[in-house]
Amino acid sequence: MAVASDPVLTFPPDQVPDPEEFIQAAMRWHFSPTTGSPYWLRRARTLDFDPRRDVRAFDDLQLFPNIVNELRDVPARDLVPQGYGSSTEVIGVYESGGTTGAPKRVAYLADWMDRYVTWSAGRMDERGHPHGAHWLAMIPSGPHLWGEVVARQARRRGGFTSTIDLDPRWVKKCIAEGRADEAARYVEHLLEQGRFLLETQDIGVLVITPPLLERLAQHEHLVKLVNEKVRVIIWSGAHMDADSRHLFRTEVFPDVQLFGNYGSTMILCGAVERAGSEEECVFDPFAPHISFSVVDPETRRPVPYGARGQVVMHHISRSALLPNNLERDVATRIRPEAGHLGDSVADVSPVRTFDDEVVIEGVY
C-alpha cells in the first residue's frame, strides 16, 4: 500500500522548497522502515551516522559514502522505496555506459520521469523551443536512459519522434581495441540513416552527441539540411569543448540554437545549459532534486567560484537517493541560480591526462 510522502518532496514545478526542509523530508522518506528501499534500509545499518538525525542540510550529504559502485550488483528491485507500495510504476531499469567497468543500474520510476520532463520542458519553453516539431534523436536507447527521456520530452511538447539508435558501448569497445576505422564506419552508418530523415522529414529538433555532431559537420549536405530545417540542436552524452561550441554556434550552425544538457544515469537525468551562456557553457541542475559540488579531488573541499575542480553529484527525490557521487568530470565552479542548492558547473570536460613523457632518443 502506498504511503504519502512529505509534500515538500513533490514541490510544484514553479516553486523552490526550503533546502533543509527538503533534505530532511527525503531522509525521513528513504530511511523510515515503512517507506525506504530495501537497499537503503540495509545499507543504513552499516553507516556510522543516522541519516534521519544527522543529515539536516546540503553540506551533510558529504557524510554519505559514494555508493554508486554497489549499483553494479544490487537488484534493481531493491532500489525502489517501499513507500510506493503496489502503485509503483517502474518505467525501466537503466544503465551507465560501462566506461569504468561493469555497468551500474538504477530503477526509474514514472513519477520522477514526469517531474523531470515537466521541468526540462519548462526550460525549453523559456528558450522558445518549438512545440509540435518533429524530433530526430540520434542517441542511445536502452539500456541507456537518454532515449526514453527524449521520447517523452518530444511527446510532452506535441512532437513526433524519429530515432536512430546508437550503441556507445560498441563504439568504446572498437576504439579501445584500436579499431578506430570500425568505429568511424559505424558512425557513417548512423549518419546515413539520419540523412534519410533529414532529407524527407521536417525535422525541427535534432538530439545528438557532440562526437556525432562533429562527424555530421564534415558532410556539407547534412550541414545544409540542418541549417535549413533544424531550429534546435540538443546535445548531451559527451563533453563539448568551448572552442568547438563556439565554432558550431558561429560557423557551422549559425542559425540553429545549440542547447546543451549535462546528464548522468547516476542522477537519473541532467542539467541544462543556462540561457545566455555565451563564452562558457553553464549547466544548472534541477535543484534541489539534483545538486552538484565542484571540489578539489584531494581534499574534497569546494574550489573557489571560477576555479576548476571535480564534480560531485547528488540525486534526491521521492523515487531515489544517490548522494555524494564523485564523477570523473572536471568543471568550473559557478554560482547557482538564486536560492538553489550546491553549485552550477561550466565547461565540463573529462579528467585530463597529460603527455609528460620524456623522450630520450632522437633529436625531435
Next chain:
Amino acid sequence: MSGPRHAPTHPPVEAPTYASVGCPVQLDALGPRGAFRARNRLTVADVTGRAVAELSQVPRLFVQRGLSALRAARPADTGEPAEVIARAGHAFAHGSVGGLPASEYQRLVSRVSGVPVAVVRSATARIERAAAGVERTVRGARPTATAGHWRDPLTRGGGAVWARRGDVFAVHAAGNHPGVHSLWLEALTLGYRVAVRPSGREPFTPHRLVTALREEGIGDDRLLLLPTDHQVADDIVRGADLSLVYGGDAVVEKYRGHPNVLTQGPGRSKILLADVDTGGAAALSSALDTVVSSIRDEGGVACVNATAVLVAGDPAPVAAAIAERLAGLPSLPPEDDKAVLPVRPTAEARVLERYLLGQAEGATPWLGGDGIVDELGDGSAVLRPAVIQLDRPNAPQLGIELPFPCVWVAPWSPEDGLGPLRNTLVLTVIGGDGRLVERLVDEPGIGNVHVGDHPTHRMVPGVPHDGHLAEFLMRSKAVIR
C-alpha cells in the same frame, strides 16, 4: 561546408606583441577564415620555465573544417606561388611579421628551443635561400624525361607530365631546429595546399613563416597553421592526402606501413675516417676540423650532426683530439651571440645526462664522463659535449642520437663491412679509395655521402637533404595528344 552567413565572430585577434612578464606572445591558429584564438591554449615556456607564449590549440572540428577548405581550394597554377614564396622568405628573414621583428623572433626561438641564437640566425638565412630558390629546387627533382606541363611539346604523340599525387599535404613539424620549415615550401610550390601542425616546443618559426606567406598573398584557404594536441594531430595526417611527419623512432615505426606518410626521423649521421694515418699531420688536423664541426655546428641539435665517428685504426687519439677541441666551448645562455651549445630546462637536462651516463657505462669517456649538465643558475642548463669511445664498431651505442654535441667513437676496418655504417642520413668519408666510395654510394642504408672534408651538416642549395621531397609528392603521368 556552408559559407559564412554572419560577420566573422572569431575572438578579437591582435598582432603578437613582445613577450614580457605576464604578457605572453599570442600564437593563434591560422585557419581558412583567418587567425583563430582558441580558448584552449598551450603555454610555451622558455628554457627557464617562464611562459613566453600561448599557442592556441584547435579542436578536431577546426582541423576538419580547415582540411575541407584546403580540399575545396583551387590548386595554384604551376610556378604561380614561387614569386610569393620568395618574397615571403625575405620578409620572414628581415621584416616585421605579424608585428614581430626578425631579431625578436630569433631571440624567442633561442629562448624556447635552447638553440644558440647564431644557429637560429643561420637557419633564418637558410629558409630565406630555400624560399628564393624553391622553384629551381623542385625543377631539379623532376625526372628529366618528364614535362612540367601538359602543353609542353614533349607530350605530343605521348610523353610524361609531372603530376601531384594528391591535393592536401600535411606537416607534423619538429621543434628541434627552425631549418626543418624550409622543406614544405616545395609542396606549396608544386600546388599542394598545405596544413602545418607546429611543434609545441618551438611554434614561432612555422607561425612566422605561414604568416609571412599569407601576408605576401598565399590564400588563407591554401595554407593553414593547425596547432593542436597529440590526439587531434593524428586527424591531420588522416585527413591529408600526403603527410610529412617528423619524430623519433616510435613515430617512424608507427608510419612505416603508410605509403602516404613520409617520416623524417633521427639522422644518426656518421663520419668514417678511412685511413687517417696515411695523410700526415696536416691532413689529420683538417679531418678533425671537419669532424668537430660536424658534431658541434648547429648546436649539435640537427639530424645532420654527426653522432658517430668510425676510425680505421686506433680510435683513441682521434677521440682524445675531438674531446680536446670540444672541451673549451663556452657555456652561455642561448640568446647570447657567442652561444654554441644547446640549453634545456635543468630537470630535462638531468634526464638526458642520466640516460647518457647509463649508456656510456663500460665505455671509455673522453669528455662528459662525469656529466654534461652545466647549470646557468636560472633554472636552465647548458648541455655540454660528450665524447665516448667504444671498443667495437657494432656496439649498440653507435645508434644513439642525443640533442647536443654527443659523439661515439669506434674502431672500424674494411673487414667490418658496411653494417656499422648503415642507418645513416649523412656519411662523411675521409680517406679511402674510389671503390669504398662506390660501395657507400650504392648502400641503400646510407642517405647521403660526403666525400672528403665536407661536414655532415653541409647543405647546398639544390642538393637533397633526405631525398627530394618532390620524389614523394609527385609522379609521372602519361599524356598522349
